[in-house]
Amino acid sequence: MSRSEIKFRQGLALLSLAVMALVFPLFLTGCNPRDYKTQAAQVPQLVLVSPTDPKTFNYANNQTFPSVFPFIYEGLTKENGATGEYEPALAESWKFSPDNKRVVFTLRPDLKWSDGKPLTADDVVFTYEDVVFNPQIPTDQKESIQIGTKKVFPKVRKISDRQIEFILPEPFAPLLAATAAPDGIMILPKHALGDAVTKKLPDGNPAFISTWGTDTDPKKIITNGAYMIDSYSAGQRLILKRNPYYWRKDQAGTQLPYIDRIVWQFIENQDTQLLRFRSGDLDVMGDTRPLRPEYFSLLKREEDRANFQVLNGGPWSGVLYLTFNLTKAKDANGKPFVDPIKSRWFNTLEFRQAVAYAIDRNRININLYRGLGVVQNSPISVQSPFALKEGLRAYNYNPDKARELLKKAGFKYNDRGQLFDSEGNRVKFTLLTNSNNLTRVAIGAQVRQDLARIGIEVDYNPINFNVLIDKTNGSRDWDAHMIGFTGGIEPQGLANLWMTSGGSHSFNLAQQPGQPKIQGYVANDWEKEIDRLFIEGARELDREKRKAIYGEFQKLVQEQLPVIHLVNDSAIMAVRNRVQGLKYSGLPSWGLWNIQELRIKE
Structure with missing residues (x-):
């Protein structure tokens, strides 16, 4: 890496040729993600890429980005990636008391988990009181909602199946941010994980800590987001499918998401990612981490011919x-x-x-x-x-x-x-x-x-x-x-x-x-x-x-x-023109923050 810029470019070109020689046979032997569409299942599909496999399927154990969780879970609120404003998500509304020490969230009616079970206030109380606030569970979300000099948590209590009250020891300005996906607290299913919190391992820690690792059958992972996990092949890909019980609908009443399936490829080498994108095997590159700057001018020259766009959302928010x-x-x-x-x-x-x-x-x-x-x-x-x-x-x-x-x-x-x-x-x-x-x-x-x-x-x-x-x-x-x-x-x-x-x-x-x-x-x-x-x-x-x-x-x-x-970095992402509805900016950590609104136009 100590070479001059000219030598660096020459080295990059030689590396790309070498990688192409290794990767090209894979295309011929049926590893193209497009081949996952059988004639019996021609559904709208989005092919993405990540440099690493997921470390866990347990949201509370996650410490890395990118992760699968923005696809499969939501919080009470959601951050709008274009405006930075906090909007209703699982909660359709909230109301602060005059002294700002009590907040009542009202859930949307008829919310369901991906297995069809009702999502209620019990799940919200479980997520906060039994998981995030649990001193034996090392979730990274604790600090986002600890309040005051004594670093206490709010009291989260159920009012009814659709209403939850947060009782705060003092006013807490970041509350809506703490409850907002994708970076805030996402809601977990009590009926699937409740026993794991109370059951103890031999070392005294909750069994929850080792629950829903990546060795778990993906079909057993219960979700509330736009997608659920269909299959996972370590080092290769993770396939997501539409959550049939997802709550969002468009203005015409059509249930979201529009895209039926997401193929998430795991490719560590960025030059290989570039080759796969240029060959048409990936729909998006740079959604979880901005594109390498030297790719920008290269891909920009190919936009019209190759039918994709290179988007610059300004400075990345990280x-x-x-x-x-x-x-x-x-x-x-x-x-x-x-x-x-x-x-x-x-x-x-x-x-x-x-x-x-x-x-x-x-x-x-x-x-x-x-x-x-x-x-x-x-x-x-x-x-x-x-x-x-x-x-x-x-x-x-x-x-x-x-x-x-x-x-x-x-x-x-x-x-x-x-x-x-x-x-x-x-x-x-x-x-x-x-x-x-x-x-x-x-x-x-x-x-x-x-x-x-x-x-x-x-x-x-x-x-x-x-x-x-x-x-x-x-x-x-x-x-x-x-x-x-x-x-x-x-x-x-x-x-x-x-x-x-x-x-x-x-x-x-x-x-x-x-x-x-x-x-x-x-x-x-x-x-x-x-x-x-x-x-x-x-x-x-x-x-x-x-x-x-x-x-x-x-x-x-x-x-x-x-x-x-x-x-x-600058927030640079390349996306095929067939992907429509994207609202891209450098503000959110995830370029596909409005994934449920995206469409595929073949």
Whole structure:
């Protein structure tokens, strides 16, 4: 990845030819997704692609994106991906009390699960009280709805089969966001999962934690969304079919979704994905992760001839960052998760700031994003009204400043320009990222080059995405990693990353439910201050006052630098003209957020 742009393009072309040589025989042997349509079942079908298999079919256990859940579940509310507004979903309406401490949601009449059983207030209470609020179930949705300094959950109670009341300890501005799909809390079936919550495993954890893994018969997964799982072949594809009991209808009274079947292909290599799209085997590319920038101009030239569109929705709503493992905790046997020598470096502010100054983000944007990206200085998505546009500390490329900071912190250089700490240890660490994202792999290679210029040796290791998540959110076995995080309008959606109790707070991960015990966890004072700001921001209902609170949060992050923000993608997606009804923008994390409205015109 250290080649010039010309050599990079030449290498990409050669790689594409090599991949084509491997993939072409597959087309001849019947692996074309179009072949799944038998003469007896010529139904409208959409063929999509994902770089990774699903990790689970249990929504509460999910920690990754993309996932199958936006296809198969809905929440009480839904975020409109075009406007950012919260709209009715399973709940047809809601009403706040005058003091904003009670909210009554009214479900739509005659809601049903995919097995035909009624969906009622009992399912809503079960989802919130028995699953999300359960301290033994490590769902990532907890932080989105914990309220106040004591981080308590609302009381969710049934009024009738169609009405549920949320009783809040104090006003909570992000409530509608917390209840909204695809990023908020989705409703689960009590009749299918209730027993798994109460039944205990030998280790004392609820059986729910190991329920509905990807080894479960997909036909046993009960859903309430537009689709249900028909079949799953690990490493190959997942096939979804229409949920016959889905509640949505169009203005003419036609039941949605319009598309009968979705074939979700799993192809890790992005160049292979490109070949499959160009050959007509995929309908959409870039719906769960923006297209690689170098694909943009290539596909743009082919739009008219190949009968597809390349859409640019502006800056993507997620963020890309590099972070160090700041934990000082130890495992159950007393072994530090991070080498104490490296831990001293990582927990030195000047070291983190030096690394930030050493990374040439504009070069990343020009060379790897083709100028289509946005240099990010904030943890909040640029589309959000809460994102600070000015006044944030920016770590613009300045290797001289980086060296000054390192020397100030006691680091020293030898006559070959190599960096050592005050005790004579060579400064070297391992950087991880997910290997399926080739742009990110290239960014990591440049980061390694940039840090070499200030004397730091980086052992760069792109690995499988699911393995990366297991390390960062589970075993804590890592030095530094680079990853993206989905964003949106509401800052509270970031709580799982930024609050100390969050399951995605990987840079200093606290004890998580169901994980082996850890010892000696300590949160930094600035982490506690971020907790306070999130709590204060959530209880404030005035938009301008909330903006000021989250402004303090953004400034604090840029001062303490637990993560180093890099360059944000543009939301670029390619879609065949046969797919109609798409409402695309860079705001939602999922480009097909209105999947139920899409049609196929053959």
